[in-house]
Amino acid sequence: MQPVWPLTLFYDGDCPLCAREIRHLRKHADPARLQFTDVADPAFAAPAPGMSSQQFKDLLHAQFADGRWVKGLDATYWSWRAAGLGRWAAPLAWKPLRPLFDLGYRLFLRLRPQLAWIPHPEGARRCKDDQCAIPTKPESSRD
Template sequence: MNTSPSWPLTLYYDGACPLCAREIALLRRRAAAEQLQLVDISSGTFDATALGLSHQAMQERLHARFADGQWVTGLDATLWSWRAAGLGRWAAPLTWRPLRPLLELGYRLFCALRPHLEWLPHPDGARRCHGSSSCSTAPGRDRPD
């Protein structure tokens, strides 16, 4: 990755994921729009094919794209999104070569478990509710209030 990125970075995240949504809330509070754009891939209007990707691929691994069109995925997408939000020192361990294989393994494990974490409380709480009788916990799944 070039050391002088082309901002802004567009981060494609799963807003239905409770842990992901917590991280995005932190990034949203810290990052300027000139540095970081956030796109929720769980919204009904998102079209992964317009980016040349499948929705499944975007669900399986975090994706981000710089203004010049360069993609970063996985841990690198996390690293650059945190840098864009001014939190680079907290993400610095992601750049440590000896630690990287262990972090990659942990990331792959998280990606495999993430779809099963929908039972966790979502930070958006009631804002995720539609109407007065149901709240969306994941795309296509509703539960009563």
């Protein structure tokens, strides 16, 4: 696949691990190649017909400038390439290892709601109306 930049990465900014990865990508990314959209923002509306905001929270999505979509591990792979960190993501494209990485990603998606206790890199995201709380109940099964 020949990428058409920029790639827009749709990420869940309420997820502590996801927010850490996005912070790392932002440090390296050229906005002409990689842009970010936080699907946890109350103003977010799913840009694809037939897709809900929850689907974007449950699985990583990215869209190239020509309209092509990639999801899951492919969204991770292409976002890291767009940020100039492709050598770190290169194993995701290795066909013999791909089933193992897919399994690991599905396991991460199942465990992600239980990882809400991890400190968020933007601690203020968990504070509203002078009250701070750690989420205790997953919003969905995140399959």
